[in-house]
Amino acid sequence: QNTQKIIVIPGDGIGPEVTEEAVLTLQALGAGLEFTFLDRINADRYLRDGVALTDGELEEVRTAGTVLFGAVGDPRVTNPDYARGVLLRLRTDLDLYVNYRPAVLLDERLSPLRDESRRGIDCVVVRENTEGLYTGVGGSLRTGTPDEVTVDQETNTHLGVSRIVEYAYGVARRSVCMVDKSNAVRFGGQLWQRVWRETRDRHPELDSSHLYVDVAAMKLVKDPASFDVIVTNNSYGDILSDLTAELAGGLGTAASANINPVTGMGLYEPVHGSAPDIVGKGLANPAGAVLSAALLLRDRGLKSEAEALERAVRRTVAERRCTPDLGGTLNTRQAGEAIRAAL
Amino acid sequence: QNTQKIIVIPGDGIGPEVTEEAVLTLQALGAGLEFTFLDRINADRYLRDGVALTDGELEEVRTAGTVLFGAVGDPRVTNPDYARGVLLRLRTDLDLYVNYRPAVLLDERLSPLRDESRRGIDCVVVRENTEGLYTGVGGSLRTGTPDEVTVDQETNTHLGVSRIVEYAYGVARRSVCMVDKSNAVRFGGQLWQRVWRETRDRHPELDSSHLYVDVAAMKLVKDPASFDVIVTNNSYGDILSDLTAELAGGLGTAASANINPVTGMGLYEPVHGSAPDIVGKGLANPAGAVLSAALLLRDRGLKSEAEALERAVRRTVAERRCTPDLGGTLNTRQAGEAIRAAL
Ligand SMILES: CC(C)[C@H](C(=O)O)[C@@H](O)C(=O)O
Numbered sequence: 001q002n003t004q005k006i007i008v009i010p011g012d013g014i015g016p017e018v019t020e021e022a023v024l025t026l027q028a029l030g031a032g033l034e035f036t037f038l039d040r041i042n043a044d045r046y047l048r049d050g051v052a053l054t055d056g057e058l059e060e061v062r063t064a065g066t067v068l069f070g071a072v073g074d075p076r077v078t079n080p081d082y083a084r085g086v087l088l089r090l091r092t093d094l095d096l097y098v099n100y101r102p103a104v105l106l107d108e109r110l111s112p113l114r115d116e117s118r119r120g121i122d123c124v125v126v127r128e129n130t131e132g133l134y135t136g137v138g139g140s141l142r143t144g145t146p147d148e149v150t151v152d153q154e155t156n157t158h159l160g161v162s163r164i165v166e167y168a169y170g171v172a173r174r175s176v177c178m179v180d181k182s183n184a185v186r187f188g189g190q191l192w193q194r195v196w197r198e199t200r201d202r203h204p205e206l207d208s209s210h211l212y213v214d215v216a217a218m219k220l221v222k223d224p225a226s227f228d229v230i231v232t233n234n235s236y237g238d239i240l241s242d243l244t245a246e247l248a249g250g251l252g253t254a255a256s257a258n259i260n261p262v263t264g265m266g267l268y269e270p271v272h273g274s275a276p277d278i279v280g281k282g283l284a285n286p287a288g289a290v291l292s293a294a295l296l297l298r299d300r301g302l303k304s305e306a307e308a309l310e311r312a313v314r315r316t317v318a319e320r321r322c323t324p325d326l327g328g329t330l331n332t333r334q335a336g337e338a339i340r341a342a343l
Numbered sequence: 344q345n346t347q348k349i350i351v352i353p354g355d356g357i358g359p360e361v362t363e364e365a366v367l368t369l370q371a372l373g374a375g376l377e378f379t380f381l382d383r384i385n386a387d388r389y390l391r392d393g394v395a396l397t398d399g400e401l402e403e404v405r406t407a408g409t410v411l412f413g414a415v416g417d418p419r420v421t422n423p424d425y426a427r428g429v430l431l432r433l434r435t436d437l438d439l440y441v442n443y444r445p446a447v448l449l450d451e452r453l454s455p456l457r458d459e460s461r462r463g464i465d466c467v468v469v470r471e472n473t474e475g476l477y478t479g480v481g482g483s484l485r486t487g488t489p490d491e492v493t494v495d496q497e498t499n500t501h502l503g504v505s506r507i508v509e510y511a512y513g514v515a516r517r518s519v520c521m522v523d524k525s526n527a528v529r530f531g532g533q534l535w536q537r538v539w540r541e542t543r544d545r546h547p548e549l550d551s552s553h554l555y556v557d558v559a560a561m562k563l564v565k566d567p568a569s570f571d572v573i574v575t576n577n578s579y580g581d582i583l584s585d586l587t588a589e590l591a592g593g594l595g596t597a598a599s600a601n602i603n604p605v606t607g608m609g610l611y612e613p614v615h616g617s618a619p620d621i622v623g624k625g626l627a628n629p630a631g632a633v634l635s636a637a638l639l640l641r642d643r644g645l646k647s648e649a650e651a652l653e654r655a656v657r658r659t660v661a662e663r664r665c666t667p668d669l670g671g672t673l674n675t676r677q678a679g680e681a682i683r684a685a686l
């Protein structure tokens with residue numbers, strides 16, 4: 001088995017705290033991975049030098065092909081150029097068009113839902129990750145005045161929509177639910193509808209359904225276990241995946257993979273953000289970062305190692321050897337050590 | 344007390360079923376209202392004549408100034424021009440810039456949340472109702488081909504953002520949470536941020552906070568009782584208000600007011616849609632339509648009548664004299680009669 005090179009971008013806030021636990025855990029597994037830290041990519045540098053991500057860093061990431069990512073965001077930075085320049089640029093420039101966000105209930109007591117509703121939550125949001133409303137295309141007129149008018153453009157392409165819908169059908173176990181707002185957002189909506197119908201007809205082996213995004217949000221809360229794969233655009237995927245994460249036990253354990261299934265490149269990150277309010281307090285939950293590392297292992301063909309990680313996290317949570325957000329009393333480091341001890 | 348003229352647009356699906364109960368209930372109150380039914384505005388006519396709403400109908404509505412609306416939408420109609428041509432046109436052309444969507448837990452057993460989480464849900468989504476992503480501005484290139492590219496434009500104006508944020512601060516009891524995605528959707532996001540900060544500084548008597556929309560969705564599920572007024576754009580308001588409705592006991596009871604606080608015009612509609620799957624089965628819950636009628640009464644200065652309606656709905660739900668979605672055994676008509684008997 002060859003050594004694989006992984007770029008680590010810890011980022012901001014609790015990003016470095018949880019990423020360190022994920023790296024230590026991967027090292028404990030002995031999976032033959034080699035880590036290169038790009039820890040200068042953070043808000044401090046952006047505030048000092050105005051640099052989000054350099055072209056050289058982007059090329060270094062492209063060459064390695066695999067990134068373990070912490071979090072991006074800092075209360076001192078209000079300029080959207082920063083988050084856009086780091087995370088959204090990596091997604092776009094590496095063409096990581098799939099944002100794969102599984103939500104599995106680790107332990108029933110963690111869900112905010114009633115008994116009847118929370119059983120069996122096990123779904124995946126497949127979020128389009130390179131177009132839609134998050135491209136940054138747009139502008140403003142009379143900026144900063146009482147007559148300002150702004151435009152942000154939602155762009156959808158047949159290429160972008162068809163590859164994400166096809167991916168969703170490829171990973172589904174039982175069913176695919178396509179979510180859009182084609183009754184109000186007409187042009188993109190019609191394109192998603194057309195592509196989805198064509199793809200659905202090629203996959204009669206799977207149940208296919210469609211929901212408007214407002215109804216989908218409602219139905220996720222009412223009956224989350226009825227969903228398998230949800231495929232949707234960048235904006236709705238962002239919202240619905242935070243919702244499924246919370247329903248399945250909280251942001252602390254939610255993992256995600258930003259991938260290009262054709263080139264094999266991937267960026268793996270917990271769904272939670274930089275959480276500036278708990279930085280340095282030992283309260284950050286390393287589970288989301290560790291489970292993101294498990295997704296990385298899976299995509300690198302290390303399936304049994306990935307399963308070992310997932311089992312270890314599940315066991316520590318069940319035994320309450322975890323951080324306070326999951327009902328435990330451990331700090332970040334101790335929770336990481338508990339996972340490693342459970343391997 | 345003068346007779347006030349109300350236009351009734353029952354619309355599609357269960358719209359006519361629930362609207363009839365709302366009208367009968369308003370009549371039972373004897374509030375001096377006079378009803379004009381525009382029941383030709385529906386999907387049947389659109390399918391037959393291609394007409395969504397005529398200019399004459401729009402003017403009739405404008406002259407009356409108040410509409411009780413059922414629902415719009417039909418599975419036979421896939422063209423977005425229909426829903427857009429009726430409901431979105433009324434909102435836009437009458438400049439009903441506030442979509443006021445309260446969510447109050449009628450009965451604890453109705454919430455899908457656990458005990459700790461569901462207590463005290465009592466919030467309002469104040470949704471911008473005339474701009475954002477729902478203006479219909481955009482287009483597509485190479486439509487219907489494998490090279491299609493679509494654009495839907497999200498437009499925000501200082502006028503539109505400032506009047507909705509100001510309205511939200513005007514109706515808040517404790518706090519206002521502004522929701523946007525200014526870390527990714529830059530131009531509109533920056534405008535919302537600027538207007539919100541200015542408005543917040545003029546209202547030190549209220550708590551102000553900001554959440555990104557993904558985090559807001561998560562926090563609503565985790566701790567809905569912490570919210571009072573949520574103010575946000577058309578798209579996020581659409582999604583979050585279905586979420587709050589579900590958390591507070593389901594779409595069946597959710598009411599909304601589309602209003603222009605300056606001209607006094609208003610369109611009142613249940614948040615639920617046309618629900619084609621249950622049409623004609625007596626399963627439609629009239630509570631959302633009746634509570635929307637209560638919002639109408641409130642805006643027409645008939646506060647004690649509005650409260651009587653709200654009390655009656657609450658009592659019938661508590662006594663399970665309601666439709667199956669709320670745990671009762673009554674059909675639509677019987678549930679309406681139960682409300683009228685409880686007046
Ligand atoms: C029918 C549809 C266009 C409408 C909307 O999204 O505005 C509905 O969902 C609503 O929320 O009133």
Ligand SMILES: CC(C)[C@H](C(=O)O)[C@@H](O)C(=O)O
Pocket residue numbers: 072073083084087088238526527557
């Ligand atoms: C930081 C932000 C731009 C990002 C996004 O919305 O894509 C984050 O919320 C996420 O979901 O990964």
